[in-house]
Amino acid sequence: MPTIVVDVMPKAELLDPQGKAVTGSLARLGHGTFQNVRIGKRIELTVEGEVTEEVLAEARQVADEILSNAVIEDVVGVEVLAEAEEQA
Amino acid sequence: MTARIGVITFPGSLDDRDAQRAIRLAGGEPVALWHGSHDLDGVDALVLPGGFSYGDYLRAGAIAAHAPIMAEVKDAAAKGMPILGICNGFQMLVEAHLLPGGLIRNAHQQFIRRDQRLRVENADTAWTSAFEAGQEIVIPLKNADGGYIADDETLKRIEGEGQVAFRYLGVNPNGSLDDIAGLTNERGNVVGLMPHPEHAVEPGFGPQTPAAMRSGVDGLGFFTSAISAVVGAAA
Numbered sequence: 001m002p003t004i005v006v007d008v009m010p011k012a013e014l015l016d017p018q019g020k021a022v023t024g025s026l027a028r029l030g031h032g033t034f035q036n037v038r039i040g041k042r043i044e045l046t047v048e049g050e051v052t053e054e055v056l057a058e059a060r061q062v063a064d065e066i067l068s069n070a071v072i073e074d075v076v077g078v079e080v081l082a083e084a085e086e087q088a
Numbered sequence: 089m090t091a092r093i094g095v096i097t098f099p100g101s102l103d104d105r106d107a108q109r110a111i112r113l114a115g116g117e118p119v120a121l122w123h124g125s126h127d128l129d130g131v132d133a134l135v136l137p138g139g140f141s142y143g144d145y146l147r148a149g150a151i152a153a154h155a156p157i158m159a160e161v162k163d164a165a166a167k168g169m170p171i172l173g174i175c176n177g178f179q180m181l182v183e184a185h186l187l188p189g190g191l192i193r194n195a196h197q198q199f200i201r202r203d204q205r206l207r208v209e210n211a212d213t214a215w216t217s218a219f220e221a222g223q224e225i226v227i228p229l230k231n232a233d234g235g236y237i238a239d240d241e242t243l244k245r246i247e248g249e250g251q252v253a254f255r256y257l258g259v260n261p262n263g264s265l266d267d268i269a270g271l272t273n274e275r276g277n278v279v280g281l282m283p284h285p286e287h288a289v290e291p292g293f294g295p296q297t298p299a300a301m302r303s304g305v306d307g308l309g310f311f312t313s314a315i316s317a318v319v320g321a322a323a
Contacts, residue, residue, distance in 0.1 A: 015195060071237070
């Protein structure tokens with residue numbers, strides 16, 4: 001069945017406490033190469049049948065209105081999962 | 089008349105019974121309401137209690153903000169009914185867009201519980217009229233997602249229009265912008281805050297005070313304010 005992937009990230013200008021904690025942890029473990037970590041969410045929506053433009057529009061609406069909160073987060077992607085990735 | 093104040097229980101609510109008890113101690117009649125219904129049972133005011141509705145999945149308060157009863161809560165808010173959101177209830181009110189801004193994980197990543205000093209910034213709301221503007225109160229605080237944020241424009245607006253109802257004093261326990269602990273809507277009927285007034289209503293069970301152990305009852309004023317608002321409106 002086709003899957004739509006919604007990616008949500010905390011707004012760039014806001015503190016991301018999770019990312020900050022992991023940044024500190026990586027530095028302590030000797031991975032200071034990674035200067036900054038930000039943590040968001042990947043949400044998979046499985047669809048029965050074809051992903052039409054209407055279905056995609058509905059997914060975008062759900063992403064904006066329920067899956068994310070525009071005050072604190074940005075929806076950075078609403079995309080149909082490629083079939084190869086889906087079977088993997 | 090006796091004010092009838094509804095307390096809505098959601099899956100994962102923890103402090104609904106405490107809120108009911110606080111209403112009773114303040115002289116009102118608590119009415120238990122259920123998130124899955126569309127019936128407010130004719131109550132005069134509403135409390136959205138603390139807890140971890142739906143395990144804080146997605147975002148704290150996000151799923152509860154779309155519960156069936158929230159349609160009636162939004163209608164009631166628009167008609168001016170006094171509505172108080174405590175902790176998780178405050179998170180629901182911002183997720184339902186009944187109050188501006190958002191609440192994120194505490195800046196220090198930890199759950200925190202402390203007796204918190206607050207300053208009442210706005211004593212003209214349905215839930216704060218028993219206080220005086222500038223009054224200092226002590227209310228227990230306990231949360232993981234209490235960091236208040238809003239964009240610059242929103243922050244400027246709510247500060248300018250007196251919508252900051254409570255501010256943290258002494259310690260900012262969670263990284264909230266401008267030390268904001270609680271808000272009111274423009275009309276003053278919808279109020280939300282992270283600290284728990286229902287845990288400061290009976291001597292022996294409240295926060296510590298210099299006078300005696302656990303003797304703090306500053307939370308009572310929230311509920312007596314709403315009762316006065318309701319009784320005053322009916323008179």
